[in-house]
Amino acid sequence: MNENETEEIKKDETPKVDLGELGSFDLVNEDEINDVLDHLEGIIFKFKKCMFRISYVNKGKRTYTAVLLNENTEQKN
Numbered sequence: 860m861n862e863n864e865t866e867e868i869k870k871d872e873t874p875k876v877d878l879g880e881l882g883s884f885d886l887v888n889e890d891e892i893n894d895v896l897d898h899l900e901g902i903i904f905k906f907k908k909c910m911f912r913i914s915y916v917n918k919g920k921r922t923y924t925a926v927l928l929n930e931n932t933e934q935k936n
Contacts, residue, residue, distance in 0.1 A: 896921065904925075908929075909927060
């Protein structure tokens with residue numbers, strides 16, 4: 860290999876955040892956050908046994924509101 864053909868191989872040094880049993884994830888930049896928020900409204904997701912639908916996204920505060928879809932109104936004794 861000629862000197863001009865060699866490239867330094869960089870290790871992935873992206874900072875990660877550990878979310879426990881959910882795993883470790885790369886930190887994201889501003890553009891990636893905005894891209895997610897642009898496509899978030901209407902998404903349905905599951906957390907444990909609960910199903911939620913994202914009903915409102917506030918991009919300025921980077922928050923969203925989700926509505927619980929499978930609420931059980933019966934209570935066990």
